[in-house]
Amino acid sequence: MGQSKHILVVDDNGDVREVIVDVLQEQNYRVSTASSGSVMRDFLETGDAVHCVILDVLMPGEASASLALHLKERGIPVVMISGSPEAMKYAADNGLQLLPKPFRSQELYSAVNTALASGEFGQRLQGGG
DSSP: OOOOOOEEEEEEHHHOOOOOOOHHHHTEEEEESSSSSHHHHHHHHHHHHOOOEESSOOOOSHHHHHHHHHHHHHTTOOOEEEEHHHHHHHHHTOOOOOSSOOOOHHHHHHHHHHHHHTTTOOOOOOOOO
């Protein structure tokens, strides 16, 4: 189902990252992870092309809102995940997709598919796109 689309999961909680990776790999997505915004930025500069990013809203360091807008500027679809009502309002106000926690596997698939269908191909690096 995932047709080898590359998804980057950014979350400071290793258990959450692991669960999301398992769910996405079941659908044949290629998945990479980052534990912080700075690791995400480094990956985007040096890693393989990314078709979508799943980004936790509440992480230490750089604000996730800033990271999401950075991704949007680069044309990379983003799915933000959070249990925070404030985050949900921010996402809606800024045209960002937010998946409220807790979520089911099917809700994650649907959010990723919506992001991938948003018309943006994603990051194009190293001719890999």
